[in-house]
Amino acid sequence: PSQTNCFQALNIGTKIVKGQIELVSEFPILKIGDKVSPSAAVLLTKLGIKPFEYGMEVREVFQDGSVFAAAVLDISDSVL
Numbered sequence: 001p002s003q004t005n006c007f008q009a010l011n012i013g014t015k016i017v018k019g020q021i022e023l024v025s026e027f028p029i030l031k032i033g034d035k036v037s038p039s040a041a042v043l044l045t046k047l048g049i050k051p052f053e054y055g056m057e058v059r060e061v062f063q064d065g066s067v068f069a070a071a072v073l074d075i076s077d078s079v080l
Helices: 004-007 038-044
Strands: 014-017 018-024 060-063 066-069
Touching: 004 014, 004 038, 038 060
Parallel strands: none
Antiparallel strands: 014 018, 060 066
């Protein structure tokens, strides 16, 4: 219950039930592209939520039965 200040800083409604913090409604902490505020970072850490991002890294390219290194994709507009 002493940790409710993190929720209050983000205007998140809470109540104490049997010695535990209970959230009274759903709430968005972040939207895509938003910068994480210090208060949100503390709250996310306490909740065990870590930032992540997904991506792909091309290592090889397959075309017409041939395999090429991904470097063949590193071409400039002047080459095109």
